[in-house]
Amino acid sequence: MVKRETDLFRATMDAAQVGIFVMARGRFLYVNPYMRSLFGYAEADFIERLGPYDLVVAEQHERIAEQLARRPGGGAVETTEFTGRRQDGSLFTMSVLGMPSRFDGRVVAVGTVIDISDRKQAEQRIRELADFDALTGLPNRRLLHDRIEQMLAAAERDKHGAALLFLDIDHFKRVNDSLGHSVGDDLLCALAQRYVKVVRRIDTLARLGGDEFIILLPEVNAAAAADVARRLLEIAASPFSVGGHALTVTSSIGIALYPQDGKDIDTLLKNADTAMYKAKELGRNTFQFYSSEMNMATLERLMMESNLRQALTEEQFVLHYQPLVSLQNGEIVGVEALIRWLHPTLGTIMPDRFIAVAEDSGMINPIGDWVLFEACRQAQAWIDEGLQLRTMAVNVAPVQFRQAGFVEMVAGALSATGLVADCLELELTERTVMHDAEFTLGTLSALKRMGVSLSLDDFGTGYSSLAYLKRFPVGKLKIDRSFVMDLESDADDQAIASTIVSMGRSLRLTVLAEGVETAEQLALLRKMGCGMVQGFHYSRPLAAAEMTELLRRQPFLHRD
Numbered sequence: 001m002v003k004r005e006t007d008l009f010r011a012t013m014d015a016a017q018v019g020i021f022v023m024a025r026g027r028f029l030y031v032n033p034y035m036r037s038l039f040g041y042a043e044a045d046f047i048e049r050l051g052p053y054d055l056v057v058a059e060q061h062e063r064i065a066e067q068l069a070r071r072p073g074g075g076a077v078e079t080t081e082f083t084g085r086r087q088d089g090s091l092f093t094m095s096v097l098g099m100p101s102r103f104d105g106r107v108v109a110v111g112t113v114i115d116i117s118d119r120k121q122a123e124q125r126i127r128e129l130a131d132f133d134a135l136t137g138l139p140n141r142r143l144l145h146d147r148i149e150q151m152l153a154a155a156e157r158d159k160h161g162a163a164l165l166f167l168d169i170d171h172f173k174r175v176n177d178s179l180g181h182s183v184g185d186d187l188l189c190a191l192a193q194r195y196v197k198v199v200r201r202i203d204t205l206a207r208l209g210g211d212e213f214i215i216l217l218p219e220v221n222a223a224a225a226a227d228v229a230r231r232l233l234e235i236a237a238s239p240f241s242v243g244g245h246a247l248t249v250t251s252s253i254g255i256a257l258y259p260q261d262g263k264d265i266d267t268l269l270k271n272a273d274t275a276m277y278k279a280k281e282l283g284r285n286t287f288q289f290y291s292s293e294m295n296m297a298t299l300e301r302l303m304m305e306s307n308l309r310q311a312l313t314e315e316q317f318v319l320h321y322q323p324l325v326s327l328q329n330g331e332i333v334g335v336e337a338l339i340r341w342l343h344p345t346l347g348t349i350m351p352d353r354f355i356a357v358a359e360d361s362g363m364i365n366p367i368g369d370w371v372l373f374e375a376c377r378q379a380q381a382w383i384d385e386g387l388q389l390r391t392m393a394v395n396v397a398p399v400q401f402r403q404a405g406f407v408e409m410v411a412g413a414l415s416a417t418g419l420v421a422d423c424l425e426l427e428l429t430e431r432t433v434m435h436d437a438e439f440t441l442g443t444l445s446a447l448k449r450m451g452v453s454l455s456l457d458d459f460g461t462g463y464s465s466l467a468y469l470k471r472f473p474v475g476k477l478k479i480d481r482s483f484v485m486d487l488e489s490d491a492d493d494q495a496i497a498s499t500i501v502s503m504g505r506s507l508r509l510t511v512l513a514e515g516v517e518t519a520e521q522l523a524l525l526r527k528m529g530c531g532m533v534q535g536f537h538y539s540r541p542l543a544a545a546e547m548t549e550l551l552r553r554q555p556f557l558h559r560d
């Protein structure tokens, strides 16, 4: 090149508003002034000591190495984005374009570098505006649609349930009308910040616009969806301080479940919306499922399911005790422990309403463990007080009986409380023991070897095989209440009760009749030779303190 051309070439390079470099074997041969100012290094730094690795973040060194390996001449060979690192440590996004060339017979790479940080930021902002609500920063309707589509595909593939919650703030218009739109906007942002705390990472909280929010919950059942709805209502309950005003808001939530309430976006959104209007009709500040059968009884069940764990940790369960009376002398020889749930707002909830829910949800195991421990503790406390107590009877649910480690758990409760095993009687229903008779036999035998007594509850209602009854180490049969109820008037019930009593006698088992409410029933059972009774005729189940009194007084004892 003649000198004039060289000068022209250099002047062009010097004036260029892009970084230009020439590299060979991973070393810079030339960098133009713009490139130097872009990175903040002097020319000598580039030529004498810097290589391409020094100009990008460490995480991208591997990519640089790949590029250099592909083109031994060095440098980038195509347009590639890197995160550049300046001399002062600051970072920027750069686009590098390189191409192989020849110089002095050598293979070199000639390239350009452009700072594209501003363009990237603008692109990011455009994406945000397209996908996110400008006011709250939450996903908007467009992104929500994408997420619902993804969720539906995953739910169908993995056979999961999912839920879509439609939340609308109650009377939000009044806030806008009376305090102005900017207060309304601030309130929406404050609400969004609280709602975010309720959802999981895999959930989507989106704003549809106005005062409407959608909460998308993948991989949930109805109970979990109800729980989230309840928490959304609760978290918004405490007042907001917005623009100098203390505001309290409530909302109404509609829930549509996948797949039963819809298998596509439009149906799910429409049905959740319908359910939300139902919640408004019911007085607002509540949630409703779209499917009507999900409401009423099911809701109570759901409420219980999600509150049972809390009930256990917050010690809302108590045991009441009902006396087991010997017909020989009227002595209270034992008690049956019966659980009650002292709910902070609903009052006392009886076991018939929550034991089945606890069984279905798996909570029966920790609850049953608590009952056993508490009953053993109370029995030992009475014994320590010098009261006569031969039997503490505890109900055992089928799931609990079949849980791994049940025998060890019973042993643990006895050793932790100091109660002797003879004093503990486990009540199992006929159905529980007959479910898998061979398995039952093993567990019952292990309990028997420990010294724990076993009784068959609700006897007569199940389908006991007499052959097994003989093999099972059971010590007591409890005649079901349903046969005692009409004993005076129903000849069949009399025949059944008297057969159970005789069968018990021939198998050398104690027979106890439950649900004895009248003196007539008592007289008939006595005549049949029944050994023990339990029922309102003697006493309803009592709190521990009242039972202590009864054990002290022994009011039914024949004292002649």
Ligand SMILES: Nc1nc2c(ncn2[C@@H]2O[C@H](COP(=O)(O)O[C@H]3[C@@H](O)[C@H](n4cnc5c(=O)[nH]c(N)nc54)O[C@@H]3COP(=O)(O)O)[C@@H](O)[C@H]2O)c(=O)[nH]1
Binding pocket: 322, 336, 337, 338, 339, 350, 351, 352, 355, 368, 371, 395, 396, 397, 457, 458, 481, 514, 515, 516, 517, 534, 535, 536, 537, 541
């Ligand atoms: N797995 C567990 N099950 C438990 C536990 N505690 C109780 N239960 C079971 O819940 C069912 C209902 O119990 P509850 O409401 O406590 O009713 C008991 C008595 O109050 C009732 N009873 C007793 N005498 C009479 C009477 O004269 N009349 C009448 N109408 N009812 C009476 O019977 C229930 C005791 O029944 P049983 O257990 O069959 O002896 C019940 O099935 C309980 O077993 C628990 O901790 N775990």
